[in-house]
Amino acid sequence: MKKPRKIHVSFGPAKADTVAVPMRAFTPRDSPLLDALMHDENVHQLLDSRGDYAIFMLDAKGYVGSWNRGAQQIKGYSRVEVIGQHFSVFYPPEDRTRGKPERDLDIAAREGRFEEEGKCVRKDGSEFWGNIVLSAVRDRTGALAGFVKVTRDLTERRGAQERALADDKALKAVNAELEAFTYSVSHDLRAPIRQIEGFSRILAEHLGTSADQEVSHCLRRIQEGSRQMGRLVDDLLQLAQLGRQDAKRHRISLDSLIRDVLANLRTETAGRDIEWRLEPLPPVVCDSGLMHVLFTNLLSNAVKYTRTRQKAVIEIGHLVKDRELVIYIRDNGVGFDMKYADKLFGVFQRLHRAEEFEGTGVGLATVQRIIRKHGGTIWGEAVPDGGATFFFTLGGATATPAN
Amino acid sequence: MLLAEDNPADADLILASLTKDGFAGAIQVVRDGVETLDFALCRGKYADRDPRLCMRVIVLDVKLPKIDGFEVLRELKSDPRTRSIPVVMHTSSNIDSDVARAYHLGASSYVQKPVDFERFRRTVRDIGVYWMTVNEAAPEWSIPADCSK
Numbered sequence: 139m140k141k142p143r144k145i146h147v148s149f150g151p152a153k154a155d156t157v158a159v160p161m162r163a164f165t166p167r168d169s170p171l172l173d174a175l176m177h178d179e180n181v182h183q184l185l186d187s188r189g190d191y192a193i194f195m196l197d198a199k200g201y202v203g204s205w206n207r208g209a210q211q212i213k214g215y216s217r218v219e220v221i222g223q224h225f226s227v228f229y230p231p232e233d234r235t236r237g238k239p240e241r242d243l244d245i246a247a248r249e250g251r252f253e254e255e256g257k258c259v260r261k262d263g264s265e266f267w268g269n270i271v272l273s274a275v276r277d278r279t280g281a282l283a284g285f286v287k288v289t290r291d292l293t294e295r296r297g298a299q300e301r302a303l304a305d306d307k308a309l310k311a312v313n314a315e316l317e318a319f320t321y322s323v324s325h326d327l328r329a330p331i332r333q334i335e336g337f338s339r340i341l342a343e344h345l346g347t348s349a350d351q352e353v354s355h356c357l358r359r360i361q362e363g364s365r366q367m368g369r370l371v372d373d374l375l376q377l378a379q380l381g382r383q384d385a386k387r388h389r390i391s392l393d394s395l396i397r398d399v400l401a402n403l404r405t406e407t408a409g410r411d412i413e414w415r416l417e418p419l420p421p422v423v424c425d426s427g428l429m430h431v432l433f434t435n436l437l438s439n440a441v442k443y444t445r446t447r448q449k450a451v452i453e454i455g456h457l458v459k460d461r462e463l464v465i466y467i468r469d470n471g472v473g474f475d476m477k478y479a480d481k482l483f484g485v486f487q488r489l490h491r492a493e494e495f496e497g498t499g500v501g502l503a504t505v506q507r508i509i510r511k512h513g514g515t516i517w518g519e520a521v522p523d524g525g526a527t528f529f530f531t532l533g534g535a536t537a538t539p540a541n
Numbered sequence: 542m543l544l545a546e547d548n549p550a551d552a553d554l555i556l557a558s559l560t561k562d563g564f565a566g567a568i569q570v571v572r573d574g575v576e577t578l579d580f581a582l583c584r585g586k587y588a589d590r591d592p593r594l595c596m597r598v599i600v601l602d603v604k605l606p607k608i609d610g611f612e613v614l615r616e617l618k619s620d621p622r623t624r625s626i627p628v629v630m631h632t633s634s635n636i637d638s639d640v641a642r643a644y645h646l647g648a649s650s651y652v653q654k655p656v657d658f659e660r661f662r663r664t665v666r667d668i669g670v671y672w673m674t675v676n677e678a679a680p681e682w683s684i685p686a687d688c689s690k
Contacts, residue, residue, distance in 0.1 A: 328633050328656045333550040335658040340557055361658075368656035379636075 192289040214261030246272035320378040335364035373500035415453035444471035473520035558665040574608025598672035618647035625679040
């Protein structure tokens with residue numbers, strides 16, 4: 139057997155840390171199997187059909203014996219340039235000096251296959267992140283004939299991943315800042331707002347009945363305006379505060395929590411004819427403080443929007459949908475147009491005129507935030523003048539209902 | 542009542558709310574943490590104060606200049622002369638950690654100032670009525686005769 143000649147060739151721009159890679163001619167006698175594979179028309183067609191995968195063969199020592207279109211695209215070398223080169227030329231210099239290519243071949247030979255994600259080097263010296271698979275090829279006697287190497291360029295995927303992570307981080311930071319801002323502004327606004335209402339009130343009382351109509355009217359408007367501001371600020375504070383805490387998880391009975399909320403709504407329900415249909419709810423795992431806020435918002439909405447009814451009917455119940463517990467609150471009030479359903483939970487979004495129903499447009503946004511913190515979903519269904527129903531789940535934190 | 546309130550408009554509103562229906566008792570207003578302690582401990586600016594005029598309640602805002610409400614509370618509760626005087630925290634914040642801290646330092650009550658004026662007025666009146674007339678204050682002899690130490 140003629141001893142193959144060793145030729146030292148360097149490709150590309152000369153670099154101080156270039157490692158000289160031995161190259162030799164790939165002779166068919168080294169591996170009949172590999173040779174057959176390489177010259178098979180069908181194999182060629184198959185390999186060249188994949189432009190996004192570099193698929194090529196190495197002999198038992200790691201010299202490149204074949205090339206495909208994908209390999210040229212990904213690594214930059216043309217067939218003539220690369221055939222006979224040692225595959226370590228695709229590794230970054232630091233890996234070559236450490237002997238990594240040889241080690242990877244060893245592993246592939248011993249275990250049949252070697253796979254990893256790592257840095258790869260193109261013809262022009264540029265690096266990219268790739269997924270590499272080395273598979274050992276053995277002939278019928280079990281002797282190692284060579285390897286098949288498949289490289290996939292992961293640049294796009296990794297770039298997309300890194301971009302997504304960076305975007306997510308930036309978004310979280312912006313949200314946190316926004317919440318801190320909302321909190322501190324709302325907090326500092328409370329005193330001046332209270333003072334505007336307070337002093338105009340005291341003024342009105344001081345003037346008493348002697349005040350003329352115009353003066354009383356103006357003072358009343360001032361007080362109403364500040365009261366609305368006050369409600370807005372308190373609602374915003376509540377919304378902003380939510381961002382700061384994580385939902386705690388305790389198993390609680392919602393029934394006693396709801397009774398407590400109803401007791402707090404006494405001033406709103408005074409003088410009203412309301413029929414409460416409260417079905418016992420199964421215990422759930424959730425944050426009781428947040429659920430208190432949630433039910434306060436949803437129930438006071440139900441009470442408010444049934445004001446036009448002689449007799450309001452508000453029911454709380456539960457059902458199972460797709461094996462998940464769904465709790466609902468239904469009222470027979472003015473409802474809303476489903477056309478605007480996607481605006482329901484937006485901050486400051488209102489579906490009714492202020493003269494008809496006062497409100498800040500923050501309540502449902504708060505409720506949605508609470509549900510999201512629990513990993514659940516909330517949605518509303520209604521018919522204009524036909525009542526509304528709000529359904530919500532509590533995500534993974536819900537106990538499976540005992541049927 | 543010793544009222545520690547740095548915001549003059551809020552102080553006005555509180556006084557107006559208390560005196561509206563005739564308030565039984567004197568109200569001393571102080572504007573910052575140092576003044577609060579000076580008055581309570583008969584020192585500094587108030588060194589000549591008659592120590593026998595005892596306070597039935599101290600209404601304290603958390604947000605006070607110079608020394609904040611929590612520091613004032615801590616000092617009041619560590620001094621035997623003022624330890625037994627009930628302290629009501631009357632403040633804008635309702636964050637759990639603030640409430641917990643106040644009670645931990647020895648406050649007797651924690652009230653968040655409502656933004657709605659009517660509720661604010663009712664709340665202030667309730668505080669005044671309760672602590673000045675309903676609650677039993679510590680008897681005078683618990684304050685050492687010599688207050689100027």
